[in-house]
Amino acid sequence: MGGDHGPSVTIPAAVSFANHEPDAELILVGLEDVIRAELKKLNAADHPRLSIVNATEVVAMDDPLEVALRRKKDSSMRVAISLVKEGLAQACVSAGNTGALMAVSRYVLKTIPGVDRPAICTLIPNQKNAPTYMLDLGANVDCEPQHLHQFALMGSALVSALEGRAKPTVGLLNIGEEDIKGNEVVKQTATLLRADHQKGVLNFYGNVEGNDIFEGTTDIVVCDGFVGNVVLKASEGLGRFVKNALTAEFKRNPLNLLGAVIARGAIKSFSHRMNPSRYNGASLLGLRGVVFKSHGGEDAYGYEWAIKRAFEAARHDVLSRISKAIAELMPQAPAPAAPLVPDATIELTHQKTA
């Protein structure tokens, strides 16, 4: 039900994914009448691998966390996550409010033992034509070294599962490559990651800088949620700026337009490569269940990518891989009890609310 467009985007995406992926069964959670009407429009009312679970409430994009958590107990978000909790679904996908999704997921599913705080991980295109996985993207605005350490382990397990790479490289986002650079949190995190590297359990590359995200220097880039969120949105903003500026130049006069028409293959191929929809689908890592977040503004094409990523994560058993990595590598001391709603005040989509 969530996102900027709701079922008019999520249902077509679900139908398309079910048609393309014969192993997938999808449970559509939300206002039953609305979902049924959308399915009918698509001639998919009797699809054998699509079912509906009714939920009478909807978490609005601007609902406070309190409302999502304590008032709307029959929201589509809460019911969908509960299906994962009960083992009736192997993954949940939502385009809803990121903060609410994280808070409800955390409340219903709880965290994996050894994980203090879940993190949000997404893919970013890079020069090597292989995605850079980056986390955290906003779930944790203040991080201690042990949190960044856990993000590195979780990211490594995720990429290892999804990309089939035994030892993906991990970079620590910093303002320089040398060990002396950065703030205290980053320096102490580097010490923890170097120790893991020595043990052979993590492929720690070292410090990376902002440009390395797009150069594909490492498979994974670890940072706190404040930095990650700002960098992600800045990149989206720069991407739109470039696109608009290029389009405006091509339309400036008939000669430019003619050139653009002749080279339309190049422009189409470039647009496809840079299309953020292809990278849609952020993973909420560290929970006892697979939850994926779609960008709120995505169309059906983009939302289908988020479903695909969640499906792959479930199929490759990302969850037990992360649990195993954390259990093996984290100190055995019991983790301090985490607050119910930590810093989940984030939204991946930039908001233009008043």
Added chain:
Amino acid sequence: MGGDHGPSVTIPAAVSFANHEPDAELILVGLEDVIRAELKKLNAADHPRLSIVNATEVVAMDDPLEVALRRKKDSSMRVAISLVKEGLAQACVSAGNTGALMAVSRYVLKTIPGVDRPAICTLIPNQKNAPTYMLDLGANVDCEPQHLHQFALMGSALVSALEGRAKPTVGLLNIGEEDIKGNEVVKQTATLLRADHQKGVLNFYGNVEGNDIFEGTTDIVVCDGFVGNVVLKASEGLGRFVKNALTAEFKRNPLNLLGAVIARGAIKSFSHRMNPSRYNGASLLGLRGVVFKSHGGEDAYGYEWAIKRAFEAARHDVLSRISKAIAELMPQAPAPAAPLVPDATIELTHQKTA
């Protein structure tokens, strides 16, 4: 003497600037023989508004701060900054090591009363075709609210002077627009800036997000040096990625190439608009003297922009405007003594040293 290319870039830039700007007198500081040889190559050995001050040492790009500060007392960087201190120059421009430039500037010039920490401010192109000024970009990796507050005041005074705008808008970089978003430092900073806005002394827009930098939502974006440095380098990295990807597509086959040739006006105009060299020249704000830093990798065209910015800052008396703004707006309690070399462990240029 600094930067990736040294006098082979800085001297041609200086000669070109002097030729374009009849009001400018340039003092070239460094190894006299090297400078003289460069001037000779350019037939500018007897230029009436170019003079040379010899300095026998050079701060290398990878010199530790200690070396720049205490060993190389006759470095071109140190001598040039001392000329500003002594009133023999109105501004200093360097392409050298950013951390060293900040540390030496701070040591020689000292900070403006009321400023705890100098900051680095640069221009970023935006959709509105007017630059976004962003600070800090790496001088301060850990910031308290009062530091971000000072950055806002200094940035406002700078933009007011350089862009001739009475009340430029100031945005606080955050992960959401709402007051409840972000970490404690950002929330407390917002309170300080709102108070200034109430007093009518600062045009505080409120929180901005990463995308707003490129949308030109505000004239100034304030953030700590860690976030600013990462965002700046990420943007540079994304810019190169886009450029390479587009070039590769146009070269993929003869038809694409033909289109690109026909639309070359559009491509040239787009490249010019996006050319980072046009935005070269970061200001070290909060010092008792005008110091500008050029990107280390710039060519003569880019370096000339840095000289131009420093010249304009001196001409518009940015220094006394900042001093006035700080004196009027900051609490009258004496500022705590700042450490000599605080967090000046940054480099704006990403380093690929071992």
